[in-house]
Structures are given as C-alpha cells and as structure tokens.
Amino acid sequence: AVSAPDTMSPLPLALPLALALVLLSSAAAPARARVWDLEADGGAVAGDDTLATQQRNGAAMNATLAKLRPGDEFLVPAGKRFFMMGGVQAAGLTSVTLRFEGSLVASDDMKAWPRHGDGQKARVFEFIELRGLVNVTLTSSSAPGLNGGSTGDDGRGVIDGRGSTWWGFPGIGYLEIGENRPRLLVLDGAKDVVVENLFLKDSPYWTFWAPNADGLEIRNSRVEAYRLSNTSHDIIDLTAFNTDGFDVTGNDIWIHHSTVFNQDDCFCIKDDSTNVVVEHVNASGLGLTIGSIASNVNNVTFRNAHMRDTVKGVYLKFRGNGVISNVLFENIVIDEPTQYPIWIGPAQQSDDQTNPCAAHPCSLCWPLFSWAECNAPPQATYINITLRNVVVNSPAGNVGVILANTSSPMQNVVFDGVVVNNPSTKPAKWGTGYLCEGVASGVATGGTTPVPSCFKDDTDAARARRRREAARAADGGGDGDDGDAEPPASAA
Structure with a gap:
C-alpha cells in the first residue's frame, strides 16, 4: 500500500517562521550609521567667496547637521575651503562625530551677517553654535607635529573667522562696533564632549x-x-579686542596640550565652574585666567605652562561679588611679559564702549594715569590660592598686583617658589615690588623673591636668616628675633 503524504512536514512551517523572524529583526535594527559629506551630500560649494555661496554653504551645513543620527559622522572634506555665512546652528546632537578635514571660512560681510532682529544694532548670530551636545567629538586628522608643523598648517581642522573686518581700524574699530561681534565656535551645555586637533583662527x-x-x-x-x-x-595687535582663546564654564573640564596666541584671555575659566584642569599648554595674550567672576569658582588647576612675550601671566579677576577658592598655579614659566606677570585682584576692564578707561571695576588706564581708578569689589573673596614653582624672566614692567577690598580680604594665599629673575628697575606708583593690599593671610615660602609686602616671609632665605639671628642671640651676640625658627643644637 502506498502511504499517504505527511501533511505535518516541518518545512512549510519553517519558511514562514524564518521569514517572520527576518522581518522582525530588520524592523528592530537601527539605521546604519553613515558619513554625511558637506559637499557631496549637503551640496556646499568649495572655493567660492561670493555672498550667494556663503549663504548657500551656511544653509547646507545647517541642513546636514540636522540629519545626523547617533553613530553618524559629519565631514568637511579634505583639501577644500568652504566660505560660509554665520548662523550655523544645531541642537541635541548625540553620539556623533564632527570631522573637519578641510577648512570653514567665515563670511566677512558684516552687513549681510544674520542677526536676532532687524537693523545693524540687533545682536549677531554666532558663526557656529551647537547646543546640548552629548557624547560628541569634534576632530580632524591633523595634530601638532604633523608634517613638521602644527594643527591647521596642512589646512585640516581649520575654522577661520576672518576677524579683522570686525575688529575694524586699530583704535577706532572698537568705538564703532563695540562687542556685537560673533563668536567663532560655541558649545552650549556640552556633556561628555571632546574637542581635538582643531585650529581656530x-x-x-x-x-x-x-x-x-x-x-x-x-x-x-x-x-x-x-x-x-x-x-x-x-x-596695534592689542586692538583686536575680546579675542579670547578657550573660555569655559561648568564642571569636570580638562584642557591640555594646546596653544593660544591672542589679544585677550588665553585659557579662561568663567563663572560657576568647578573641577577644572588646564595643563601642558602654551599661552601668550592676557594670561591663564579665572574671570572675570561675579559668582563662585572652585577647584581649578593650571600647571605645566609656558608663556612667552605674554601681556599678563597669572590673571585672577573679579568684576563683582563672589568667591574664588582652591586654585593652584604650578610649574609655570613666564618669559618677558610686557605687563603684569601676576595679577590677583579686580578685573581690569571697561564695559563702556565709548570710554575704554572706565573702571569696571579697575580701569585699563590704571596706573598709567593718576586719575584712573582701580576698585576691588566689596564682597569678592579669594580663598586658598597657591602659586608654586612659578618663574618669571625679565618682565618689562612691575612684578604684579595682589589687591582685594579690605572688607573681604584674601585668605590663605601661598607663593611657594615664585621667582622673578631680572625684574624691571622702572618703578610703578607703589615701587618696584608687588602692590599688595587687602590680604588677611598670605605667606611666601621656598625660594620666592621678591616677597609681597603684605605676606609673611617664610622663604628659605628668611628661615636661614632667623636661624642665624637665633644662634647669635643664644651665643650672647645680641637680641635676635628668633621668629619661628628651631633653636640651635647648642641651645638644646
């Protein structure tokens, strides 16, 4: 007899089951990460500096950034320069890479620059503003030392602001334009973000x-x-006002192996910041800066820095009331500064576009002109400020300013091995040493020289001198002041 066919064979059921599983897994799988090329995918045009192309390229970058999804990469292709209008914006980018292998060059057309409102008085848009980045890297394949040069020398990783148009004619431009000028790159609310191998000029x-x-x-x-x-x-160069380098606020910030040459604050920690380290850097401008501050800053370290031909060096400044606490400057070399290598006090600045010498709170014209004011805010307090192994070589001017309001004097300021070699013999209005006022407790230790006049002198030289005086007193040689020296062995 012929057996009936097996109608329960597993094969017909296996096929639809497998197909269903494939469809289900395909539907659940995330979209494949991709590279979005500004030129090939975004439609940007390289090498054309006309206004129409600048605007087209700005719109192309905005549209391309808006397409990014987690895992994607945005690419500025190598060997290309894209002239671009400002107002580039993106928000909420997560787990993406922004790779700048070519160059972005900002428009220098101030009249056409987009603004938050009508008329030339309306606030300008930034060149690039990225808000709410999470787990994002901004990078290029260029790095210091590549091809014997440094970041940006090969055209990779360059963002060029062409700022001279906005700076205006030296000495007059600021009076005409003021501070309504675009920042080059803004990262607002960045979380777990890396910025590397970029040249911002x-x-x-x-x-x-x-x-x-x-x-x-x-x-x-x-x-x-x-x-x-x-x-x-x-x-002339200093009239490129407000060209700050890296300005940051926030928590858990690490800046390292980077270089700034500019005409304002170089590496600058601003209001409401905690747990910041800046190390292995070169800086020339208005200094390694905390400020200007009108709030609280805590736990900031600058270390292993070289500053050549800088204007200011160590620069801590209050514009209003607040507390700056637990700050360390360590292993800093400042060669031939042109102004103050060390300034701990009020911000030397003007908020008046028509009067650069206005004191807000300390005049830029102070102490050059006798009528200029330098006022320390009444409730601005420095607490636990340490300078350790700071060497200043051949300053052109006075060694420094340490100035607080007597209503809120500095507390526990330590200069440990702060050495000024070949100091200027040209006296300031207060002499050749530090201006030192408003310090409740300050101490100079190690090889510090000169010693600030309002500090306790506990340097190696002072301790040795006190030991000698104590020894002479013990031997009947006179009434020496033994200070805090240990008694000599003969008196034990």
Whole structure:
C-alpha cells in the first residue's frame, strides 16, 4: 500500500517562521550609521567667496547637521575651503562625530551677517553654535607635529573667522562696533564632549565659548588671533579686542596640550565652574585666567605652562561679588611679559564702549594715569590660592598686583617658589615690588623673591636668616628675633 503524504512536514512551517523572524529583526535594527559629506551630500560649494555661496554653504551645513543620527559622522572634506555665512546652528546632537578635514571660512560681510532682529544694532548670530551636545567629538586628522608643523598648517581642522573686518581700524574699530561681534565656535551645555586637533583662527570676538559644560576635554588644539605679529603684542595687535582663546564654564573640564596666541584671555575659566584642569599648554595674550567672576569658582588647576612675550601671566579677576577658592598655579614659566606677570585682584576692564578707561571695576588706564581708578569689589573673596614653582624672566614692567577690598580680604594665599629673575628697575606708583593690599593671610615660602609686602616671609632665605639671628642671640651676640625658627643644637 502506498502511504499517504505527511501533511505535518516541518518545512512549510519553517519558511514562514524564518521569514517572520527576518522581518522582525530588520524592523528592530537601527539605521546604519553613515558619513554625511558637506559637499557631496549637503551640496556646499568649495572655493567660492561670493555672498550667494556663503549663504548657500551656511544653509547646507545647517541642513546636514540636522540629519545626523547617533553613530553618524559629519565631514568637511579634505583639501577644500568652504566660505560660509554665520548662523550655523544645531541642537541635541548625540553620539556623533564632527570631522573637519578641510577648512570653514567665515563670511566677512558684516552687513549681510544674520542677526536676532532687524537693523545693524540687533545682536549677531554666532558663526557656529551647537547646543546640548552629548557624547560628541569634534576632530580632524591633523595634530601638532604633523608634517613638521602644527594643527591647521596642512589646512585640516581649520575654522577661520576672518576677524579683522570686525575688529575694524586699530583704535577706532572698537568705538564703532563695540562687542556685537560673533563668536567663532560655541558649545552650549556640552556633556561628555571632546574637542581635538582643531585650529581656530582670527575670531571676530571670543574664539571658543563653552558655557554650562559637564565633562569637556579639549586637546591638541590651537587658537590664533592677531593683526600683524604672532610673536609679540604691540599697541596695534592689542586692538583686536575680546579675542579670547578657550573660555569655559561648568564642571569636570580638562584642557591640555594646546596653544593660544591672542589679544585677550588665553585659557579662561568663567563663572560657576568647578573641577577644572588646564595643563601642558602654551599661552601668550592676557594670561591663564579665572574671570572675570561675579559668582563662585572652585577647584581649578593650571600647571605645566609656558608663556612667552605674554601681556599678563597669572590673571585672577573679579568684576563683582563672589568667591574664588582652591586654585593652584604650578610649574609655570613666564618669559618677558610686557605687563603684569601676576595679577590677583579686580578685573581690569571697561564695559563702556565709548570710554575704554572706565573702571569696571579697575580701569585699563590704571596706573598709567593718576586719575584712573582701580576698585576691588566689596564682597569678592579669594580663598586658598597657591602659586608654586612659578618663574618669571625679565618682565618689562612691575612684578604684579595682589589687591582685594579690605572688607573681604584674601585668605590663605601661598607663593611657594615664585621667582622673578631680572625684574624691571622702572618703578610703578607703589615701587618696584608687588602692590599688595587687602590680604588677611598670605605667606611666601621656598625660594620666592621678591616677597609681597603684605605676606609673611617664610622663604628659605628668611628661615636661614632667623636661624642665624637665633644662634647669635643664644651665643650672647645680641637680641635676635628668633621668629619661628628651631633653636640651635647648642641651645638644646
């Protein structure tokens, strides 16, 4: 007999089951990460500096950034320069990479620049503003030392602000334009973000601004802003006002192996910041800075820095009331500063566009002119400020200013091995040493010289002198002041 066919064979059921599983897994799988090329995918045009192309390229970058999904990469292709209008914006990018293998060059058309409102008085948009980044890397394949040069020398990783148009004519431009100028790169509310291998040059205003950061690392990057010279700061170059380097606020910030040459604050920690380290850097401008502050800053370290031909060196400044606490400057070399190598006090600045010498709170014209004021805010307090192994070589001017309001004097300021070699013999209005006022407790230790006049002198030289005096007193040689020296062995 012929057996009936097996109608329960597993094969017909296996096929639809397998197909269903494939369809289900395909539906659940995330979209494949991809590279979005600004030129090939975004439609940007390289090498054309006309206004129409600048605007097209700005719109293309905005549209391309808006397409990014987690895992994606945005690419500025190598060997290409894209002239671009400002107002580039993106928000909420997560787990993406922004790779700048070519160059972005900002428009220098101030009249066409987009603004928050009508008329030329309306606030300008930033060149690039990225808000709410999470787990994002901004990078290029360029790095210091590549091809014998440094970041950006091969055209990779360059964001060029063409700021000279915004700076205006030296000495007059600020009076005409003021501070309504675009920042070059803004990262607002960045969380777990890395910035590396970028060259940010000639910003119209602040170069890099990262407010409200939470976990930010900046490494192997470079800032330049100057009119004539990239080796010194003359009166012409210094009129490129407000060209700050890396300005940050927030928590858990690490900046390292980077360089700034500019005409304002170089590496600058601003209001409401905690747990910040800046190390292995070169800086020339207005200094390694905390400020200007009108709030609280805590636990900041600057270390292993070299500053050549800088204007200011160590620069801590209050514009209003607040507390700056637990700050360390360590292993800093400052060669031939042109102004104050050390300034701990009020911010030397003017908020009046028509009067650069206005004191807000300390005049930029102080102490050059007798009528200029330098006022320390009444409730601005420095607590636990340490300078250790800071060497200043051949300053052109006075060694420094240490100035607080007597209503809120500095507490526990330590200069440990702060040495000024070949100090200037040209006296300031207070003499050749530090201006030192408003310090409740300050001490100089190690090889510190000169010793600030309002500090306790506990340097190696002072301790040795007190031991000698104590020994003479013990031997009947006179009434020496034994200070806090240990008694000599003969008196034990």
